[in-house]
Each structure stands twice: as C-alpha cells, then as structure tokens.
Amino acid sequence: MRNDLSVRTHAGVTILKFSRPESMNAMTPDMEGALRDAIEAASVDPDVKVILLTGEGRAFCAGADLKAVKAGDYYEKQGKLLARADATEAPYIGRFSYFALCPKPIIAFLNGAAIGVGMTIALHCDIRLVNSDAKLSFAFPRLGLAAEEGVAFLLPRLIGASAAMELLLSGKRFTGRDAASYGLATLLDDPEPDEAAALARVGDMFDLCSPDAMRRIKAQIWESWLAEYETAIRTARKEVMESRNSADFAEAVAGFAEKRPPRFQGLES
Template sequence: MVSAEQMKFEVSDRVATITFDRPDKMNAWTPVMESELRRLMAIASEDDDVRAIVITGAGRGFCAGADMGRLSDASSGNTSAAPPVAPAESDDDLAQRYSYLLAVPKPIIAGINGAIAGVGLCIAIYCDLRFMAAGAKLTTSFARRGLIAEHGSAWMLRQLIGPMNAADLLLSGRVVEAAEAERLGLVRMLPADTFRETVQQTASDFANLCSPRSMRIIKQQLTAAPRQTLAEATQLANREVAICRGTEDFKEGVAHFIEKRAPRFTGK
C-alpha cells in the first residue's frame, strides 16, 4: 500500500490513479503535493503492472491553482511562504519543473473532474490527454494575479492550441467552460455523470489492449516532434519500426489479431 499525505494512489486493472486529495481546498497546490506527485509518478513508472496513469481530483475540483494562503503570505513578504525548491536549472526540455511528466514512459490522462486553474492547468497540459467533465471550468489566472505564464505554459499552450488561442487564455485570464476548451482542442469533453468511469475505462483500454512498448515509443515520438523536422521524425520512425519487427509485442500484435483474441502483450 502506497501512503501519501495529500494524494491517493490506487492501482486497478493495470491503471494507476493519482488523486489530488484536498477536496475542502479544491485541491489547491502545495509543496507537499508537488513532492508527492513526483514520488507517485516514479512508483507508477517503475511498476511493470502499471501500463497507464490517470491524474484526477477529489471532490468538486481538479486543482484550483496554488494555495491562496501561500500566495497571500508571499505577497505580504512572508519569507516562510517561499516557493518549494525547484529542480536545478537545466537545458534539458524534459527536466523542467513539470515537464518530467512528458518523460514518463506510460500514457498519462488528466481526468479534469472540476475547476482547474494556474499550476493545476500547467500540470494538465503536460499530460498526454486531457478529458474534462461537461460544465467544468478552467482559467490560466496568472495575469489576474500579477503573475506571468508559469512553468512553460506559454510554450505548451502555443503548441497545443495555437498562438492566438494561447494568447487569449493567458493574457485575459478569463474563465473557459469545458465546451469551449474542447472547441479550442485543449480537452475532450465527457458527460459529467459518467465522467470518472469513462476516464478509467479509456485508461484501461490503453493498458490492456495496447503494447506498453509501442505506447512508450509513440509518446517519445510525440514529445520530440515539436523540435524535429519532418525528415528527422520520419527517420526516427524508420529506425524504430525496424526494431519493432524483432519484438515479442509485434509478434503478439499480429497473433492476437489473426487468432481473434485479447492481446497478451509483455512490453518486450
């Protein structure tokens, strides 16, 4: 059993679910949560029985941004409210404060069950997929708090929804409902009444129907793509597909299709 102070960690049907667990505070972000997310992600990454990961929130919110108590202390000059220690400065794209999520070798789904803002949104945009409950709301919020686009969010949002939409969300700090966020291409909206079940089923399908090795390499390809030319991306694919043909998962992928049965992928 994995214990955590401000998060829950469960594994079921090859899916690890990490739940932000401060529902009375709308799961507002704390240094403890930051540390626990890194630790739980490492556990899920290293566990061969886990093949997909869901991040979601307890109660009515996903994560309402930084804990306002800490922001209030910081704005008044309270040194005890200093931010948590960030990773050492690095030129590695995947070694930034939250970009490490892109390097997790398993698909990560953000199950945005309710309100999401600020750093909560930053975490979600580093996930591979974002599902959002109908009626839920999001905001970048930074410009309305006297802050700037934190944690690489300007770069990520520009990649995900284009320069004008990114500028709109970041410069305005306005509130956006799930339906609009879906139109922007930022999330996929799901019915609220079956939201958690649908997210878990989607993650379970990844975990049980797809090759862990294939998903790991595809995630690497998607992460590398914004910094590659088409030629570089194609050459990488050519090298990887040649390797695939000698793997157990490729042989199983063909066999289960021909035999019309459920796959038994090993990740090898």
C-alpha cells in the same frame, strides 16, 4: 495514502488523486512533491500501463494555495522542487519535465475546477479528459504573474497561437465544453463523469495497445519539442520570478486574503 495525494493501482492503472477537497485541491509544495514521487514510482512499476490524474471533490486543482503563499515558506520549498527538477538527468529542464520522461501515458481527468498551476499540470499530461461543467482558467495575468513553466510554449502548440493568446492574456474562465471546442481536451459525454468514465474512454490503451509502442510514440512526440522547450522554461522562470517580486502579485495575494478584486497598477479609472 498521502494526506494531499491518494495513490491507488488496479488492473494496470495507477489513479492519482489530489486530496485536499476542503481547499479545492489548491497546490502546495508538499503536494507537488508527492505528485512527482508517485509518477516516478509508477514509471518504473512493470504492472502499471497507464496513469490517471484527477482530483477529489469539486476541483481538479484550483491553483496555488495563496493562503500558504501568504503564510510563509512556500517559495523556499518550491525552490527545492526546482533544484530537484534541474538535477534530473534529461536533455531538458523543467519543473514538470518528469511528466514527459515517464514512459507511461499520463491522462488528466479534469473533474472540476482547474486554474493556474492546475492547468499547467494538465498541459504536461499526454491526454486531457474533461467534465463539460468544469471551470478552467490560465489565471496568471489576474494574479499579476507571467505564464509559468511550459505554459506559453505548450498551449499554442496544442490549440494554436491565436486561441492561446486569448486564453493567456485574458486569464478568463472557460468551461470544459469550451476546452473541447478549442481542441484542448476531450469532452466526456456522461452527465456526471467519474474516474470509471474516464478510464472507459481510454480503455483501448491498457486493453489493446502495446506498452512498448505507447512508450515509443510518447517519446517521439515529446522529443520533437525538447530543444525549444528548454529555452521556453528558462524564459518563463525569469519572467515569473520578476512578476512574483512585483507589486502586482503582492496586491493579488492581498486581494485574495481580503476577498476583494486586486487593484493593479495601471487599472485605476
């Protein structure tokens, strides 16, 4: 058990749960590092067939912890995570490339709010299951930021360019039911879905399917994207770094701290 991530393995399934419900599981670098450690451990565990990722409480992950950003060394710690990602032996780089490298299917159960980096993580999972009432958003433009690692590459490939443009350029909130209509996630029919309902939906994967065949199929899909993915990651890092150093992002953080809408340049009436 980690303070920010709980890990439980039973009957061939590792359940990873973001465990900062008081902050709606807002992401910190320590939490992100714990996630990578847990997925890499499950990757080499012969008893694990499937990994389920979800959140405790009302949220999956409600974005980066802007309180931690304002407080200090958030980006210094995140830089160490990026260096770790770039040192990974793989045919491509990426902050979340280890999701694709994992030979086990990774399923995101979006039990509640998934915003910003919460959606970035969900896109890097192999399957997304969603609660119909979950509140989702690619919030980047509302924070004065470019789309981060892999998002502008993966989302159009999952739901088409037009729908991806709508969601990314507006940063609007949409529901789990909307996500299912876009083809972004599979809706769980249970009125109050939980981990058990999510596992029941994918039960055939760990009851009837060959782990070796699943490994091969997952690799086939991800490897078909690799060459373009690395180029997209490098572009995203450049754009995110520039936008993160902008006056607009500073204004977004200030607006969050002061509990008011941000006053971005160019939006004056």
